[in-house]
Amino acid sequence: MSKRILCLILAFCMLMTVFSGCGKAIDDEPVTTTASTDSSDTTDADVTASTDSSSDASAVTSDWTYDFDSSFITENALEYIWERIDEDTRINLGEIMNAIRNGEVYCSLSVGFPDAEKQEFLEFVSNCCTFYCWVGTSFTAAVDQNTGMVKGVTLSYRGIDYETDIQPLMDELESRLQEIVASIPSGLSEFETLKYLHDYLILNCDYSDTAGTSPFSAYGALVEGYATCQGYADAMHLLLDRAGFETMFVTGIGSDESVTHKWNYVMCEDGHWYIIDPTWDDPSDITDLNFVGYCYFLISDEEILKDHVAKHESNYYETPYADSMDLNFFNVMGYYVTSADEAYEVLMEQAESTIDSTRRCFYLKFESSEAMREIYETLRSESKLSTVIQAANSAAGTTYQTTSWSRTFNDEMGILTLTLKESE
Numbered sequence: 001m002s003k004r005i006l007c008l009i010l011a012f013c014m015l016m017t018v019f020s021g022c023g024k025a026i027d028d029e030p031v032t033t034t035a036s037t038d039s040s041d042t043t044d045a046d047v048t049a050s051t052d053s054s055s056d057a058s059a060v061t062s063d064w065t066y067d068f069d070s071s072f073i074t075e076n077a078l079e080y081i082w083e084r085i086d087e088d089t090r091i092n093l094g095e096i097m098n099a100i101r102n103g104e105v106y107c108s109l110s111v112g113f114p115d116a117e118k119q120e121f122l123e124f125v126s127n128c129c130t131f132y133c134w135v136g137t138s139f140t141a142a143v144d145q146n147t148g149m150v151k152g153v154t155l156s157y158r159g160i161d162y163e164t165d166i167q168p169l170m171d172e173l174e175s176r177l178q179e180i181v182a183s184i185p186s187g188l189s190e191f192e193t194l195k196y197l198h199d200y201l202i203l204n205c206d207y208s209d210t211a212g213t214s215p216f217s218a219y220g221a222l223v224e225g226y227a228t229c230q231g232y233a234d235a236m237h238l239l240l241d242r243a244g245f246e247t248m249f250v251t252g253i254g255s256d257e258s259v260t261h262k263w264n265y266v267m268c269e270d271g272h273w274y275i276i277d278p279t280w281d282d283p284s285d286i287t288d289l290n291f292v293g294y295c296y297f298l299i300s301d302e303e304i305l306k307d308h309v310a311k312h313e314s315n316y317y318e319t320p321y322a323d324s325m326d327l328n329f330f331n332v333m334g335y336y337v338t339s340a341d342e343a344y345e346v347l348m349e350q351a352e353s354t355i356d357s358t359r360r361c362f363y364l365k366f367e368s369s370e371a372m373r374e375i376y377e378t379l380r381s382e383s384k385l386s387t388v389i390q391a392a393n394s395a396a397g398t399t400y401q402t403t404s405w406s407r408t409f410n411d412e413m414g415i416l417t418l419t420l421k422e423s424e
Helices: 002-010 054-061 071-075 087-101 115-128 166-182 190-203 218-224 229-242 329-333 340-353 369-381 384-396
Strands: 106-114 135-144 149-157 247-253 260-267 273-276 297-299 361-365 400-410 415-422
Touching: 071 087, 087 106, 087 115, 087 149, 106 115, 115 135, 115 149, 166 218, 166 229, 190 229, 190 297, 218 229, 229 247, 229 260, 297 329, 329 361, 340 361, 340 369, 340 384, 369 384, 369 400, 369 415, 384 400, 384 415
Parallel strands: none
Antiparallel strands: 106 149, 135 149, 247 260, 260 273, 273 297, 361 415, 400 415
16 A cells, blocks of 8 residues: 555656557557556567576676666566666666566656656567566656656556566466477477477467457466467567577567557577567468468568568667578478479478378468469469379378368468368
8 A cells, every 4th residue: 555655646747658569460459558658568499509598697697786686687588688778778677677577566766767758668668578467558657847857657567466466477477488498399400499489379379459367468378378469479589588599579560550569589590680470470360270370480671571561670779680581481491482383393292291180281482472373373273282182181191172272372472371171
């Protein structure tokens, strides 16, 4: 009660709306916000490499001189950000993150930030809360009218008892993260490990902004199995970190310019950043529970901006830039094709070697949308797709229909996905 009284005394401010949930695959979700000062709804390696990033963490905190705890950096996988922000931003971020971690309802800031930056800064804080699933829908900033500086932030929490529920939530989410990372089969390559984590998230999470208690969080994605793009991206961020990868996230605009979207970056052994957008690889308009898309798996900035409207840069640190397609799914798997004959050959290889009772899809990437549609029509009209499905059934002992399947065209990226249908 005393905390709430202190909050009411100290927290005077203008109210405004900021960051909301994120978009998904074909259509971004509607904007959902609350009227508040600065806030947001807490905004898809080889297993032997390491399942923790303690070495990175020790490098970041070896000369720790701050009054607040450094645990928030490793828990939320913020090493990339921490190394690139200035001293004042570090202090503000650290004080607010520790207040959130401890379930405090008011955080006094020793440095503060300009009132004009409150929307941007508190959106930045919200995006950093990848592990702190209990953050509520709003922050309220207390502004010193004499200096124009925000010197305190009131925190709200999403339907929990912040004095008793936080530690169990942290324990449950961390346990789930460690369980998933421990399930990575031994001996996988870097590409295979990344694919395993990508596929696991997509197969075990459904897109929703209403199901579960925390769909805007990694907790919602990994524990409850429901999430928006923010939950997908935060879950992917934490999984990559716990598996030993250097990882980062960005926000931007998906297909709806009124809705913020969030996706991931991962640093690979070749020294390049690559993008993963797990939300858009789990499209809501495909009902097959076993479907996994790869249009947005290990791609470049240039590639993702073919159908994502924009990538937001930060005023607090330099965001990663992905400039390579070398590890892109279609490149590594050999699924790029330029002719109908080549497409047929690649489809037959997939049918004979990889189709089983849980894998229903064939994948192809083309030079253009026009080539994709033309080659698809050629394969269909010449009954070559039926022959491919027959080969799949023969190789795997399955009973997929040879006269019916569904196809998904990604015209911007020239990607065709064929989903097989089981015989009734």
